[in-house]
Amino acid sequence: MKHVLEVKEIEKYYGNKSSLTKAIDHISFSVDEGEFVGIMGASGSGKTTLLNCISTIDKVTAGHIMINGTDITRLKGNALNQFRREELGFIFQDFNLLDTLTAYENVALALTIQKVKPSEIDKQVKQIAGRLGIVDILQKYPYQVSGGQKQRIAAARAIVTNPKLILADEPTGALDSRSARQLLENFEVLNQTMNATILMVTHDAFTASYADRILFIKDGKLFNELMKGGESRKEFFEKIIDVVTLLGGELNEVI
Numbered sequence: 001m002k003h004v005l006e007v008k009e010i011e012k013y014y015g016n017k018s019s020l021t022k023a024i025d026h027i028s029f030s031v032d033e034g035e036f037v038g039i040m041g042a043s044g045s046g047k048t049t050l051l052n053c054i055s056t057i058d059k060v061t062a063g064h065i066m067i068n069g070t071d072i073t074r075l076k077g078n079a080l081n082q083f084r085r086e087e088l089g090f091i092f093q094d095f096n097l098l099d100t101l102t103a104y105e106n107v108a109l110a111l112t113i114q115k116v117k118p119s120e121i122d123k124q125v126k127q128i129a130g131r132l133g134i135v136d137i138l139q140k141y142p143y144q145v146s147g148g149q150k151q152r153i154a155a156a157r158a159i160v161t162n163p164k165l166i167l168a169d170e171p172t173g174a175l176d177s178r179s180a181r182q183l184l185e186n187f188e189v190l191n192q193t194m195n196a197t198i199l200m201v202t203h204d205a206f207t208a209s210y211a212d213r214i215l216f217i218k219d220g221k222l223f224n225e226l227m228k229g230g231e232s233r234k235e236f237f238e239k240i241i242d243v244v245t246l247l248g249g250e251l252n253e254v255i
Contacts, residue, residue, distance in 0.1 A: 003066070004165055004197045005031040005054065010063030012049055012220075023049040024060070025220035031165075034195040036187065038208040040240070041217035042247060048169070050217065051201045055167045056084050068164040085113060089158030089166040093173040095150045097142040103153045104129075104138040110161050128156045131194070132186050148179025152186060159190055166190070168200040172207045184210040205244060209237035216243055223247060 012024035023046045031037050041047040052058035054065055056072055065072050067087060075083055090096075097106050104125055111121045129135045132152045137145050142153070151171065158166055168187075172180035187210060190196040202208050210233065216224040224243050228236045 002033045003030045004033045004035075004068055005199065006064075006066040007050075007054070008064045008066070010050075010053060010060045010065060012046075012053060012058070013061045023220055024053070026063075027217075027220070027222055028063075029215060029222065029225075031197060031199060033197055034191070035213065036191040036198045036211045037200070038211035038214045039199065039201045039217060040203070040205075040208055040214055040244070041223070043203075045217045046220040047201050047217045049220075051167060051169055051199070054165075054199065055088060055090065056080055086161070087164045089161065089163035091151070091154050091158045091166065091168040091171050093170040095142070095154045095174075097150060097153060097157075099142050102139050102141055103134060103145070103149075106142070106153055107138075107156045107160055110157050114161060124160055125156075128160045131189060132156050146179065147175050148182055151175060151179065151183050155183065155186055155190070159194070159196060164197065166196055166198045168198060168202075170202055170204075171200065172202070172204060180207065205237060205240045208240050209233045214240060214243075216247060218247055 007027060007029050009026050009028050010024055011022065011026060014021045014023055027050065039047045039050065049058065053060050060073055063073070070083065072080070072083065098109070101109065107125045107128065108121050111124060116124070126135065129138055132155060134149060134152050134156060137149055142150055145153070172183060175183060184207060187198060191198055200211060208214050212228050214226045215222060224246070226236070226239055226243060
C-alpha cells in the first residue's frame with residue numbers, strides 16, 4: 001500500500017532558551033492511501049500542533065514530513081503555496097466559507113485558482129455536490145443555510161480538487177448531533193467510494209469511531225494506537241473510551 005503521509009521523527013519547540021516548550025516529541029507514523037485516520041488527545045497534548053505542521057501552517061523544528069513523496073519541510077515560498085493548493089484539502093471547525101460567494105462559487109473557487117476550464121469546473125462542482133447532497137443549495141449564500149449544510153459545502157470545497165490528503169480539524173465541533181452524524185457519513189462516502197485519504201483531529205470519541213485507525217497523543221508523544229479492523233463502530237467506540245480513560249483525561253473532555 002502506498003504511503004500518502006510519512007511523519008518521521010518530528011519535533012516542535014516553542015519559545016526560547018529561557019522558556020522552551022516541547023510541543024511534539026519525536027513522533028513518527030504513516031498514513032496509507034485511502035485510510036481514514038483520527039488523532040485524539042487531551043487539550044495541550046500536541047495534536048493540533050501536529051496537524052498544523054502536516055498542513056504546512058507551522059514548521060517543524062526537526063524531522064521530516066513526506067506527503068505523496070514530497071518532503072514538505074523543505075518547501076518554501078511559492079513552491080509551498082502551490083503544494084498546499086494542489087495536494088491538500090482542508091475542512092475546519094468554523095467552515096472558512098466566503099460569505100459574499102454562493103455555495104457553488106465557494107466550491108468552484110478552489111478549481112478557479114488552479115485555472116481549470118469553466119466547463120470542467122461546472123462538471124466537477126455538480127458532481128461533488130451530488131455526492132454530498134447539496135445540489136439544491138448551490139445558489140444559496142452561507143448565511144442562508146444550516147451549520148450542517150455549511151460543513152458539507154466546506155467538505156465539497158476540500159475534495160473537489162482531488163487532493164492527496166484531506167485534513168480535518170475538529171470538523172464536528174460546531175455542529176449539532178444530527179448534522180455531525182450526516183457529515184461523518186459523508187466522510188465515509190468520500191473515504192470508501194472516492195478513496196479519499198483523511199486525517200482528522202477530534203476531541204470527540206463518537207466522531208473518532210468513524211475512522212479506521214486512531215492515534216492517541218499525550219505530552220507530545222504517540223501514546224497508543226487503535227485499529228478498527230472488523231469491529232463494529234460501537235465496539236470501536238468502546239475501545240476508544242477505554243484508551244481515553246488510560247490517558248487520564250476526563251471523559252467529558254473528549255466526548
